[in-house]
Amino acid sequence: MTLDRQLCFALYSASRAFTNLYRPFLGELGLTYPQYLVMLVLWERRSLAVKELGAALRLDSGTLSPLLKRLEARGLVVRERSSDDERSVFVALTDDGRDLQERAREIPGQMLAATGLEIDGVVELRSTLEQLTAALDAAAEAQAESKERER
C-alpha cells in the first residue's frame, strides 16, 4: 500500500489544504477554523448546550471546554449553567459575537471560488463525504460493540 493509494491520506491532505486557505481570512477575525465552526453554529442558533454543540461538530468537551473559554475571553460568547439541569452549560452569543457574522460574510464565497468547483460539484462531493463519514462511523460503532462483547 503506497501513500498515493490511501484515501485517508487524500482526505487528510485536502482537509489541511482547506483550513490552510481559510487561515488568513479567519486570522483577520481572530478566529481559528474550529472556533469559526462554533461561531457558524451560534450564528444559526444564538444559544445551545455544550453537549448539543459537541454533537453538531463531533467534538467532545475535552476539545470544546478550552476552545469556548478562549471565545469567552475574547468576549464573543458567554457560558452559563442551565438552571433546570445544573450539569449542562449553555453557550450564547454576545453582541460582539453577533457582529462578527457581518465581517465573515465574504468568506464562503471566496472559499468556493478557490475550490475551482461549480456549486453542483460541491454538493455532490459533500454528499459523498457525508455518506463516507456515516459508513466510517457505523464501522467504528460495530467495532466498539464487538470489543464490548469481549468483556
Added chain:
Amino acid sequence: MTLDRQLCFALYSASRAFTNLYRPFLGELGLTYPQYLVMLVLWERRSLAVKELGAALRLDSGTLSPLLKRLEARGLVVRERSSDDERSVFVALTDDGRDLQERAREIPGQMLAATGLEIDGVVELRSTLEQLTAALDAAAEAQAESKERER
C-alpha cells in the same frame, strides 16, 4: 452559511472519522496515524531525507522533527546527517521498522471494507480530492504571492 453546507466541514469530519477507525488497528502497532504515514513512505523507500519526507506528507520540520524523534526512541527508524550536505538528515528504517510492515499488512483491506465503497468509488473519490487539494494549494499560493507584492 450553515454548517451542513460547508464542504470544508465535511472533509474535516470525514478525515477525523477515518483516523478514528484507524486508531484501534494502529494502536496495536503502537503508531499514531501520522506516524503510520511516515512508516508507509519508509516501507517504500527505506531511506530518505527529512525534507523529502515532508514533501511527500506535506508536513514541515516543526511536525516531523518530534515525530521522528519518537519513532527513533521506539527503535523503528534511525536518523543520520548526510555527509555530502550536513544540513540534511536522512531517516532510515531499522530491522524492527521493516518487520512492522508485516503486522500492518491487514489494515488497508479492513479500512476499505469499512468505507462501504467499491474500489472504483475509492479511486474516483481519491482523484476528486487530489484535484481539490491541488486547486486549494494553487489558491493559497496565489494568495501568498499577492501578499508578497504588497511589500
Added chain:
DNA sequence: TCCAATTAAGTTGTGCGCAATTCAATCTTG
C-alpha cells in the same frame, strides 16, 4: 573570493483532538 542570501532541521509556543479521569448533578431501581 567572500559575504549576503538561501536552505535544512530543530526549537518554542499556541491551539486543537482525543483518551482517561474527576466531580457534581440527575436518574434509576430496588
Added chain:
DNA sequence: CAAGATTGAATTGCGCACAACTTAATTGGA
C-alpha cells in the same frame, strides 16, 4: 427514598499542525 449508575462538563496529558524563530551549512553573485 436511598444507593448505585449514568450524565455533562471540566481537567490532565500526549501528539500532532503550524507559525515564528534559531542555528548551522551551503550557494551564488558582485
